[in-house]
Amino acid sequence: MKVVVDTNVFISGVFFSGPPRQILNAWRDGKIQWAISQEILKEYWRVGEVIAEQFPSIDLKQIFDLVTIEAELYQTQELPKPVCTDPDDDKFLACAIASGSRIIVSGDKHLLKVSGYQGIEILKPHEFIKRHLQKS
Numbered sequence: 626m627k628v629v630v631d632t633n634v635f636i637s638g639v640f641f642s643g644p645p646r647q648i649l650n651a652w653r654d655g656k657i658q659w660a661i662s663q664e665i666l667k668e669y670w671r672v673g674e675v676i677a678e679q680f681p682s683i684d685l686k687q688i689f690d691l692v693t694i695e696a697e698l699y700q701t702q703e704l705p706k707p708v709c710t711d712p713d714d715d716k717f718l719a720c721a722i723a724s725g726s727r728i729i730v731s732g733d734k735h736l737l738k739v740s741g742y743q744g745i746e747i748l749k750p751h752e753f754i755k756r757h758l759q760k761s
């Protein structure tokens with residue numbers, strides 16, 4: 626299953642435990658495929674650098690090297706018109722469309738409001754785990 630992971634989920638998974646970390650572990654273990662774009666990578670890095678100042682023991686470069694090598698990078702097209710009330714979040718929808726992903730994992734209220742856009746489901750991390758990662 627191919628998914629797009631919003632910045633808040635990626636950063637939480639890198640620096641903290643809980644559902645976002647479980648999602649990153651599922652990707653590491655090959656249970657999900659991770660779709661990214663250059664725009665998403667840039668945002669991950671920008672936000673990650675800010676948070677990393679508070680956690681100097683975490684090697685952010687090593688994590689980004691892994692993401693760059695192992696995640697599937699897609700070229701995206703700008704959406705014809707803004708979809709989210711925060712147009713900066715449209716890059717996640719654009720990546721889902723370009724990659725054929727049917728799921729975006731996010732805690733962002735702007736993205737959650739547009740769940741269903743072009744058949745793309747936007748799920749909070751705990752909901753994604755409950756529906757797609759937990760064994761029945």
